[in-house]
Amino acid sequence: MTRIDRYLFRQLSIALIAVTVGLAALVWLTQSLRFIELVLDRGLSMVVFVELTSLMLPSFFAVILPITTFIVVLFVYVRLASDRELVVLRAAGLSQWRLARPAVMLAMVATGVCVMLNLWLVPLSHTAFRQWQFEIRNQLVGVLLQEGVFSQVGNDLTVYARYRDPDGTLRGIMVHDQRETGAPVTILAEQGRITNSPTGPRVTLLNGVRQQVERAAPNAAPGTPLMRLNLLSFSENSVDLARATRGEEVRSRDSRERSVEELLHPDPAEGLRERELRRYYAEAHQRLSGPLTALSFALVGLAVALTGEFRRHGGGARIAVGIGLVVALLAFGLTGGNLAARDNAWVPLIWVQAVLPGFIALWWVVGAPGWPKPAPPPIPAGA
Secondary structure (H helix, E strand, C coil), X not given: CCHHHHHHHHHHHHHHHHHHHHHHHHHHHHHXXXXXXXXXXXXXXXXXXXXXXXXXXXXXXXXXXXXXXXXXXXXXXXXXXXXXXXXXXXXXXXXXXXXXXXXXXXXXXXXXXXXXXXXXXXXXXXXXXXXXXXXXXXXXXXXXXXXXXXXXXXXXXXXXXXXXXXXXXXXXXXEEECCCCCCCEEEEEEEEEEEEECCEEEEEEEEEEEEEEEECCCCCCCCCCCEEEEEXXXXXXXXXXXXXXXXXXXXXXCHHHCCHHHHHCCCXXXXXXXXXXXXXHHHHHHHHHCCHHHXXXXXXXXXXXXXXXXXXXXXXXXXXXXXXXXXXXXXXXXXXXXXXXXXXXXXXXXXXXXXXHHHHHHHHHCCCXXXXXXXXXXXXXXX
């Protein structure tokens, strides 16, 4: 690399790191608000919250890195043109390709990072994220049951404890169990304790009442009440908390947890529906083509910033045109991805959005060879 290449590459790389990290932090902050209840209502430490939400960062970087690469290339070169630095470099004999070379090198680095993210780090981090969520919901029930809070354990079980002693004893307990369809159960107990069993966590209740509402059978005798309340006093009872989330234990893996090979060739033993197979196939192609958008968007930024004539205060129009082009490409890619997920015959649209803009932009940067150019104005006869 020449000194000029190092000068341009240093400006581009520093700007790319700053913009990418800043935008990723903003996205992380907005998305992590969904999990703030784990700290406020469930009693988890702030360290666990940060570690859990940080597992989402690789997917954020994979999405925003192509966009930030375009933004940095466009704005840095527009600033260089406005400061007349490009004019000086052209006067020194540098061609369009020599000026564009540092940005292309940076875009290739961003493409390599996106390949690593899409093919390795994103599936790995998303798997760890979902596994941690599962452990919080199922294996950390004793931590999640806080005093004075109606705690949801699964979708059909609610547990409330008025007080929680330092030794973990719960006092003034109410358990509302709706896991049996049509026969909800409400249990009130003086005290209880969370225990672990081979099947999962259980709450052992002492000195309480079990209330269950039962519906009358369809063939019941005339005059039988439609609903009946059964009361049962007990000195000791236990409720299996693991049953509340038993459906999560056999959950199928999310598409983002799978490798590209698994998306293209899923195991037939899973019994996936045809709609899921089409969606997996389209997502595999999106994951493979996604890194190429970093290079294509950077070339679009170069095509906008390096071609044409700049006025000292006229860079705003160029920036608007470049942003409009990339927004249109993103909308086209989103539409193509949705169409491909429904019908795999549209998968080529995914690759068109990732590759074709880069080829057109590169052709434009090198002077659009083959494109008819306007004839120069005629020279006056007396000149």
